[in-house]
Amino acid sequence: MSRILMLCGDYAEDYETMVPFQTLQAVGHTVHAVCPGKAAGDFVMTAIHDFEGQQTYSEKPGHRFTLNFSFSDVRAERYDALVIPGGRAPEYLRMNAEVIAITRHFLDAAKPVAAVCHGAQLLAATGRIRGRRLSAYPACQVEVELAGAEYASIPVDQAITDGNLVTAPAWPAHPAWLAQFLAVLGTRIAL
Numbered sequence: 559m560s561r562i563l564m565l566c567g568d569y570a571e572d573y574e575t576m577v578p579f580q581t582l583q584a585v586g587h588t589v590h591a592v593c594p595g596k597a598a599g600d601f602v603m604t605a606i607h608d609f610e611g612q613q614t615y616s617e618k619p620g621h622r623f624t625l626n627f628s629f630s631d632v633r634a635e636r637y638d639a640l641v642i643p644g645g646r647a648p649e650y651l652r653m654n655a656e657v658i659a660i661t662r663h664f665l666d667a668a669k670p671v672a673a674v675c676h677g678a679q680l681l682a683a684t685g686r687i688r689g690r691r692l693s694a695y696p697a698c699q700v701e702v703e704l705a706g707a708e709y710a711s712i713p714v715d716q717a718i719t720d721g722n723l724v725t726a727p728a729w730p731a732h733p734a735w736l737a738q739f740l741a742v743l744g745t746r747i748a749l
Contacts, residue, residue: 560743591623665681
């Protein structure tokens with residue numbers, strides 16, 4: 559099974575952090591959840607984003623998500639794949655040079671990468687998505703296009719795969735997003 563790195567941060571979206579973390583482990587993958595400046599056993603606060611009829615999502619307090627690996631011990635070349643949850647974390651994680659270097663490693667090596675919602679902000683900041691087709695939360699469309707990628711406007715419960723890159727607009731897409739990512743990983747589930 560694969561060794562997967564998950565880039566986390568405070569106020570990442572709760573479902574977009576917890577669900578892939580638990581799902582990927584449940585099917586046998588090793589997932590290291592990390593955050594710059596934090597060690598295994600530390601936590602990040604999450605936020606729950608919901609769609610309640612306003613012009614944008616609402617935000618409510620989430621959970622304390624416990625990290626299981628230290629950021630200072632991350633060596634990108636030791637991982638097979640990368641997961642980038644959405645929420646507000648990508649907004650500031652993209653300002654961290656180490657996070658950018660790690661993300662570029664996965665994109666440059668054509669390793670599987672899954673990003674949801676605002677995770678596209680981090681992808682755009684790498685300068686490595688030109689010519690790709692990806693989805694994200696609609697508010698990130700401008701950043702995706704300014705980075706030279708094609709924004710895929712798809713329903714909130716759908717996902718899109720472009721080679722090794724699997725993206726989705728938000729957490730309602732988890733069934734499609736995770737299924738497509740598992741396919742890119744080569745994961746076989748027998749019923």
